Amino acid sequence: MASHGEPHNRKDALDPISQSEWEKDPFNLNSCLKLQDIRLEGVGSRARVFSVTHHHHDSPGDVLKNAKPRVCLKIITASFGDTAEHNLEVLRKNVLGVIKVWRNLEHPNINPIYGWTLDPTSNDSHFCFVSQFCPNYNVSRYLRKHPDADREKIVCEVAKGLRYLHDEANIVHGDVKPNNVLISDEGIAMLSDFGQAEILDRAPQNLQDAGRFLTIEYWPPEVFSTEDADYPLQRSKSGDVWAFGCTLLEVSYPEFFLQKMANPVL
Structure with a gap:
């Protein structure tokens, strides 16, 4: 699947204060995903799922060091309000907290999460969870x-x-x-x-x-x-x-x- 462009090229979708905060976030993986190798894995009513390879050496704190060659991108597409701005605001306020909690979970029967990125497949500025990719699916x-x-x-x-x-x-x-x-x-x-x-x-x-x-x-x-x-x-x-x-x-x-x-x- 062809590249849709680097997600960090659309970082202006965030307001100036939040942009600085999100760029410094240790779980921001925008810069280490190989978007030329992104594959659509599934589409649902609330999300789209892709797999993508990564440069683990470029990940903040090397959080992808133990990740398999491909990781999963789950893009939240559910609507939280009447406007795109409100939808983005809800996600921006809640994604980071959820990831911090999920990152602390460590159990063989819990799918590990690595961080987040912006939707690399569109200009809608949806947020993506970056987690372990399971080729056997659900x-x-x-x-x-x-x-x-x-x-x-x-x-x-x-x-x-x-x-x-x-x-x-x-x-x-x-x-x-x-x-x-x-x-x-x-x-x-x-x-x-x-x-x-x-x-x-x-x-x-x-x-x-x-x-x-x-x-x-x-x-x-x-x-x-x-x-x-x-x-x-x-x-x-x-x-x-x-x-x-x-x-x-x-x-x-x-x-x-x-x-x-x-x-x-x-």
């Missing part, structure tokens, strides 16, 4: 290609990652589902998209519009226990556990799970 795609994979092992690894988030890091994931379980080169299941879930909390979320941001099949039942359409969705550890149970069913018994989603009364 568990749903992996199981379609490898139907005889050890599903019990996958579920146990997801459970270990979630337990680490809850018990050791005291973090709510907020969007546990098979699409957010990645499979590494070594076949290890890793929870991902913690940062995206946190940022989407800043978006308008109520029972009327939350479907833009979350997957209804994995919502806990208490979300539907209110008649107030403006009731704010609350991410919780118990909600994560419910979503993990749904993920367990889908991974272990995919035909039953899909049938239940099509016929909720079952």
